[in-house]
Amino acid sequence: MKKNSAVAAQTKQNLTDAFWDIYCNKRIEKITIKEVTVKAGYNRSTFYEYFTDVYDVLEQLEDTLISKLQELPVQQLSSTDSAFSFEALINVYVQHSKYLAVLLGDHGDPAFQAKTKRSMKPLMKEVLLKQGAKDDFELDYTLEYALSAMIGVLSYWFNQEHAPPLENLMELLGRLSTEGVMKNPDGR
Incomplete structure (x- = not known):
């Protein structure tokens, strides 16, 4: 089943916002995917639907x-x-x-x-x-x-x-x- 594009866009934005909150206080090489997903409230597999790694988010x-x-x-x-x-x-x-x-x-x-x-x-x-x-x-x-x-x-x-x-x-x-x-x- 294909995801609703509005839901997908919101999920991607939530992950980006979580990454950004962390990035404002921490160098990118110290940021983990786990940190981003926990902060955004998603699992790792959801992260990988949109990004390859934290450098890709940036x-x-x-x-x-x-x-x-x-x-x-x-x-x-x-x-x-x-x-x-x-x-x-x-x-x-x-x-x-x-x-x-x-x-x-x-x-x-x-x-x-x-x-x-x-x-x-x-x-x-x-x-x-x-x-x-x-x-x-x-x-x-x-x-x-x-x-x-x-x-x-x-x-x-x-x-x-x-x-x-x-x-x-x-x-x-x-x-x-x-x-x-x-x-x-x-x-x-």
Whole structure:
């Protein structure tokens, strides 16, 4: 008998949530399938219907988050007043901050930052090429720099106890992307 797809989706989500609760406090190499199944209230055979191991749970979760970033329409990434609009990216980050703050944080998956950059770089490149950028090594390194900075700043922002309002952060990122780091805030 074929399982109800809604029940199957809920079971998979319950296992993922149980894994995530554990992953937030424990390194992945120390997490066992037994821990996940006990926390979720299922047996090992149910776990294996959806995942091969705990690394597979993490990879599927990361792939889902990456697909959300790739769904951003290029038009949302364009902005008339700057080379690149961070608002669409920040909104996705805020929506999925439960996962992204951890995965991109100090105790997260180091490979996830690279996956994130690989997925976003073509989107950003497309925007900049349409705005007249030259497709060369300088664009590639500029994108790497911008993505590394953006991911670092967003992770830092989410982990601050007294973080500035989101609007202030978006204004700062926009200003940094157009004026650079060395320009004084007062315009001199």
